[in-house]
Amino acid sequence: MTYIVFGFFGILTLGGGILVVTSRNLVRAAASLVLSLFGVAGLYVLLEAGFLAAAQILIYIGAIAILIIFAVMLTQRVAAENRAATNSQWPWALLVSALTFALLVYIINIVWPLGIRAANVPVLAADPTKGLGMALVDWGQYVLPFEVASILLLGAMVGSIFVAREHHDD
Amino acid sequence: MVPLSWYLVTSALLFCIGLYGVFARRNAVAILMSIELMLNAVNINLVAFWRFQTPTRPVGLAFAVFVLVVAAAEAAVGLALILSIYRQRKHVVVEDMDLLKL
Amino acid sequence: MDSFEIANLFYSIGQVWTEWLTNLGLSPEWVSFTNKAMGAVLLPALPVMIVCVTIMGERKIIGRFQDRLGPNRVGPFGFLQTIPDIIKLLTKEIITPTHVDKVMYNLAPMLSVVSVILIWAVIPLASNVVGADLEIGAIYFVAVSSFGVLAVLMAGWSSNNKYALISAFRGVAQLVSYEVPLVLTLLVPVLLAGTMRMNGIVEAQAQGWYVLLAPLSMLIFFISSTAEVGRSPFDLLEADSEIVAGFNIEYSGMRFAMFFLGEFIHAFTFCGVVATLFFGGWRGPFVDQVPALGFLYFFAKMFAIYFVNIWIRITMPRLRIDHLLNLSWKFLVPLSLVNLVVMSLAAKLVQTPGADATLWQLLPRWGILLGANMVMIAGTFMILGTVSRRERNKQEAARVLEPVVSGFQG
Numbered sequence: 001m002t003y004i005v006f007g008f009f010g011i012l013t014l015g016g017g018i019l020v021v022t023s024r025n026l027v028r029a030a031a032s033l034v035l036s037l038f039g040v041a042g043l044y045v046l047l048e049a050g051f052l053a054a055a056q057i058l059i060y061i062g063a064i065a066i067l068i069i070f071a072v073m074l075t076q077r078v079a080a081e082n083r084a085a086t087n088s089q090w091p092w093a094l095l096v097s098a099l100t101f102a103l104l105v106y107i108i109n110i111v112w113p114l115g116i117r118a119a120n121v122p123v124l125a126a127d128p129t130k131g132l133g134m135a136l137v138d139w140g141q142y143v144l145p146f147e148v149a150s151i152l153l154l155g156a157m158v159g160s161i162f163v164a165r166e167h168h169d170d
Numbered sequence: 171m172v173p174l175s176w177y178l179v180t181s182a183l184l185f186c187i188g189l190y191g192v193f194a195r196r197n198a199v200a201i202l203m204s205i206e207l208m209l210n211a212v213n214i215n216l217v218a219f220w221r222f223q224t225p226t227r228p229v230g231l232a233f234a235v236f237v238l239v240v241a242a243a244e245a246a247v248g249l250a251l252i253l254s255i256y257r258q259r260k261h262v263v264v265e266d267m268d269l270l271k272l
Numbered sequence: 273m274d275s276f277e278i279a280n281l282f283y284s285i286g287q288v289w290t291e292w293l294t295n296l297g298l299s300p301e302w303v304s305f306t307n308k309a310m311g312a313v314l315l316p317a318l319p320v321m322i323v324c325v326t327i328m329g330e331r332k333i334i335g336r337f338q339d340r341l342g343p344n345r346v347g348p349f350g351f352l353q354t355i356p357d358i359i360k361l362l363t364k365e366i367i368t369p370t371h372v373d374k375v376m377y378n379l380a381p382m383l384s385v386v387s388v389i390l391i392w393a394v395i396p397l398a399s400n401v402v403g404a405d406l407e408i409g410a411i412y413f414v415a416v417s418s419f420g421v422l423a424v425l426m427a428g429w430s431s432n433n434k435y436a437l438i439s440a441f442r443g444v445a446q447l448v449s450y451e452v453p454l455v456l457t458l459l460v461p462v463l464l465a466g467t468m469r470m471n472g473i474v475e476a477q478a479q480g481w482y483v484l485l486a487p488l489s490m491l492i493f494f495i496s497s498t499a500e501v502g503r504s505p506f507d508l509l510e511a512d513s514e515i516v517a518g519f520n521i522e523y524s525g526m527r528f529a530m531f532f533l534g535e536f537i538h539a540f541t542f543c544g545v546v547a548t549l550f551f552g553g554w555r556g557p558f559v560d561q562v563p564a565l566g567f568l569y570f571f572a573k574m575f576a577i578y579f580v581n582i583w584i585r586i587t588m589p590r591l592r593i594d595h596l597l598n599l600s601w602k603f604l605v606p607l608s609l610v611n612l613v614v615m616s617l618a619a620k621l622v623q624t625p626g627a628d629a630t631l632w633q634l635l636p637r638w639g640i641l642l643g644a645n646m647v648m649i650a651g652t653f654m655i656l657g658t659v660s661r662r663e664r665n666k667q668e669a670a671r672v673l674e675p676v677v678s679g680f681q682g
Contacts (some may be wrong), residue, residue: 124221136232
């Protein structure tokens with residue numbers, strides 16, 4: 001049963017991803033991105049990281065994907081669809097990606113085989129969401145990165161508003 | 171439960187799809203979308219390692235949350251830059267942006 | 273029937289059903305799968321059933337507000353009007369315009385209904401009746417409602433119609449803006465209850481409903497949820513006098529009906545969420561002895577809030593788009609941020625009393641939380657008064673200098 005669900009979300013993730021990089025119509029590519037991100041959220045649920053799955057849907061689908069679709073609509077003209085989606089280097093890109101994939105699979109299965117099978121999956125802590133919340137504000141653990149992340153978000157917000165604003169003076 | 175290596179292979183494949191997109195796409199927004207795919211692949215890895223290796227300590231989860239934050243910031247700034255470029259040049263095709271000044 | 277039997281009514285029905293399935297020779301895995309699948313079919317059917325009643329009720333109530341009778345031809349007092357309406361919508365021709373993006377065009381109406389129905393999975397209807405009592409219930413609710421934004425955008429873009437696209441842009445700006453105060457005030461009940469489980473939040477309200485402890489959060493949440501639903505005065509998405517009908521202009525027949533259905537379900541679902549988070553959900557007198565009463569209390573609260581929603585809808589005129597966005601970003605977001613900080617400090621100031629605390633032990637906590645809210649509300653009114661006075665003085669000064677005022681102001 002778990003394997004069927006894993007297969008479903010895996011196909012959703014990878015199929016969406018392939019559509020993102022091959023689709024000519026950019027709005028359709030963005031819609032496939034949503035599909036792919038949803039599949040990733042499903043994988044998180046299978047990994048028993050419910051909070052991260054909800055955060056994934058809320059942040060990626062509810063905010064980032066919407067932002068990307070907006071940007072596509074603002075920067076795309078209707079007639080621009082019939083140009084090629086990829087540049088002239090696409091065979092090389094395909095080769096490099098395939099080689100990278102082969103290397104990664106080699107590493108995963110041959111170099112460092114972790115050998116964790118269905119029989120000996122460790123038991124989950126009682127309340128992982130609570131543990132995550134405590135760890136993020138714990139002095140000994142992640143409070144500094146947490147604060148830096150909030151500064152980063154603030155800076156990104158101010159910066160993107162400044163960059164995207166229309167300058168009327170020039 | 172599905173073994174760890176399946177998640178890792180899925181994530182590796184997603185990462186390579188994103189890599190191909192970054193190399194091969196012409197449109198800047200499409201490149202940004204491919205980068206989002208790569209970040210997601212990284213996140214799958216982090217969460218999978220957390221679940222199988224250190225389920226009692228939320229290390230992988232915390233890292234995944236930080237990756238989410240960085241992805242959000244990156245998308246916001248990247249799209250703002252793309253909009254700004256579009257105002258100047260009326261297109262966002264990356265390979266045609268070969269002049270330092272308009 | 274004595275109370276014990278009512279208390280376990282659903283439980284015993286489930287027992288009988290499970291035994292019957294087991295006697296049929298199904299393995300325990302498949303029995304549990306069948307049970308879950310049945311739950312997944314029955315629970316979404318509930319809001320769709322409720323819609324048939326609420327549409328009728330809403331039309332009747334609006335009729336009374338406007339000093340007319342409302343529909344009164346079909347059935348006693350016109351209460352069966354919905355049935356011919358449904359038949360009409362089902363039998364209408366479904367027209368697909370040329371040059372639409374077929375996949376997205378067909379997917380959008382479904383997504384708009386699904387995004388709303390998914391919320392019902394975490395709303396506790398009674399103490400032991402909840403679709404899935406997730407640990408992360410509150411954030412799940414926000415996450416699935418963000419699909420609605422996607423549906424609006426997909427419908428607007430794929431229809432290949434400029435009015436639909438304008439409406440979708442407006443709609444997404446509105447929905448994304450009002451999601452921020454919504455999430456920020458959603459955190460207050462989570463904070464006070466110490467859990468994101470919806471049932472846990474309801475159980476924690478045994479020590480006083482959160483509308484009494486955090487009235488400001490309730491108000492902000494209610495306003496933002498009205499905007500999320502896109503009802504008047506926030507109905508810019510389908511401002512029929514400006515952009516004909518909004519993002520669903522190109523849809524007809526059942527596809528249009530699905531948007532319609534989605535909007536109606538959305539409206540009372542958010543009222544149900546408000547009832548759960550701030551009005552004690554299924555809590556009420558004697559509910560601990562007779563859990564089945566929880567249904568009655570929950571739906572009574574939900575429909576009472578829905579009535580207020582209809583009242584607002586029929587009373588207020590529509591806002592302009594810039595006023596709407598200003599209301600969110602310059603008023604609700606700062607206020608809800610201040611609210612969140614003050615509430616978390618106030619909640620930390622007094623320790624949460626144990627489950628068996630007496631009234632006297634609860635009073636300091638109530639007092640401090642309510643007092644903090646009163647101070648915030650008073651402060652908001654003072655700031656608003658100062659700003660509006662300054663603005664009025666400025667405008668009056670301008671009028672003295674320039675007697676003929678032309679164009680819009682503000």
